[in-house]
Amino acid sequence: MKSFMAHPETVQRKWYLIDANGMVLGRLASQVASILRGKNKPTFTPHVDTGDHVIVINTDKIVLTGNKLEQKEFRRHSGNIGNLHVIKYGKLMAERSDFVVMRAVKGMLPKNSLGRQMLKKLRVYKGSEHNNQAQQPEVLVLGE
Helix, strand or coil: CCCCCCCHHHCCCCEEEEECCCCEHHHHHHHHHHHHHCCCCCCCCCCCCCCCEEEEECHHHCECCCCHHHHCEEEEECCCCCCEEEEEHHHHHHHHHHHHHHHHHHCCCCCCHHHHHHHCCEEECCCCCCCCHHHCCEECCCCC
16 A cells, blocks of 8 residues: 655645633644644645644733743844843743744744745734634634
């Protein structure tokens, strides 16, 4: 029996809506990355983008476990001397919780052009309103 290999033109894509209210950041990000990658489908092929579109709402109500809000830091550096910017996750979650979710999911996708293509199918919103009603997303409840 031959192995099945998906082709990009034959992939059937769906839209999923995920409410992140009360969910833990890392668990949410790993499950969203799995859906974006297509690992929840029987037609998963590692070298083809077989994943679905995902809309995540209510990112401002995401939970970080332990003392991560006070101790975990987001660091970025411009490459110039003395330009290290360090922001605590408590402040970052209050101001840009959508960025935190996007960055967590990005870290769990492949680090190549296929991963960048998968990340384009993710839409993240701070509140409960989103601009993708026309796609008629299916509400997906993720297991803990």
